[in-house]
Amino acid sequence: MKNIFINRPVITFLFITFALSSIFYFLIIHTGKLRSGFDMYVTGLMWTPGISALITSLILGRKISELGWQWGKTKYQLRSYLVPLLYTFIAYIIIWSFGWGGFYNEEFVSQVATSFGWTQLPSGLIIVLYFIIMGIFGMPFYSATAMGEEIGWRGFLVPELFKNFNYTITSLIVGIIWAVWHFPILIFADYNSGAPYWYSLSCFTLMVISISFVFTWFRLKSNSLWTGVILHASHNLFIQSIFTPLTKDTGNTKYFFNEFGIVLPVVCGCFAIYFWRNRSKLISTTE
Structure with a gap:
């Protein structure tokens, strides 16, 4: 087994x-x-891993086609869309049930109604319609930015590490790198929910490492980077555009919701355990 620090690619x-x-x-x-x-700045940042993977492939004399562009089985792409919806739904049901955040944010729903011209509709119907429309038509937008990261993280890095490490170590290493890559904008900019940065950093790191086990499992099982793109886009869509803005601040909500509160990382940790326990379904010579 090679050491990551002497792995030239x-x-x-x-x-x-x-x-x-x-x-x-x-x-x-x-x-x-x-x-x-x-x-434009955040879009550029999200595309740096993908651009780096392309440049690295050229330096190493590898074909770009080796990054996993094949679609794979559609069932894995569908599951990639549904898994983030499931863990996000569970997390926010917990948050709303315990009063750590309220359902729903009347101001946000009012903004949605005004924007879509639904001001005459009841709030419940507005929420349902918004959920359906964003859940469908929001995916292309989020996929466009998620692809930049996924060409790098799951297209290049996961299969490269998996040549020398097992599923567990590969997931852990990629998760740590993926989390650390976000640290500068989390610590020095406004990529947080307002809680102390050390708290947000801890929750975010736990969540990213946890979902890395999910992303890696789908990448290796499907042999397609598109599972990563869909997982990433679905994750960002449901958290950033639906469940988080629909949640009303009840005082200490910033410590519980979004990617920087404690609930989502715990739920994602449970999902990580589930996929880790199913690692035997992956082809590996090292585990």
């Missing part, structure tokens, strides 16, 4: 990724806002 990829990312770290941190530059 991995080191090359990580060096290029963090070098390119530093440009967008600076731009985002300079403004202090993740959404600055009409979202």
Whole structure:
């Protein structure tokens, strides 16, 4: 088993990724806002792993087609869409049930009604319609940015590490790198929910490492990076555009909801355990 620190492809990829990312770290941190530059800065940041994977492949003389562009079995793509919906739904049901956040945020629902021209409809119907429309038509938008990361993390890094490590170690290493890659904008910009940065950082890191086990399982099982794209897009869609904005702040909600509160990481940790227990379904020579 090779050591990650002497794995030339991995080191090359990580060096290029963090070098390119530093440009967008600076731009985002300079403004202090993740959404600055009409979202161009964060979009550029999310595409740095993908661009780095392409550059690394060229340096190594590898074909771009080796990154996992094949679609694979549709059942895995469908499950990739549904799994984030499931763990997000469970997390927010817990949050709403215990009063750590309220359902629903009247101000947000009012904004949705005004934006879509649904001001004459009852709130319950507005929420249902918004959920359906965003759940369908929001995916292409979120996939466009998620693809930038996934070409790198799941297209290149996961299969490269899996050549020398088992599923567990591969998931753990990718999860740690993936989490650390977010640290600069979490600590020095506004990529958080308002809780102390050490708390947000801890919750976010636990969540990312946990879902890394899910993402890695689907990537290896399907042999397709598209499961990663769909998982990532679905995750961002349901958390950022549906469940989080629908949640009303009840005082300490910032400590419980979103990617920076404690509930979602715990639920994702349970999902990680489930997929880890099903690791035997993956082909591996090291586990």
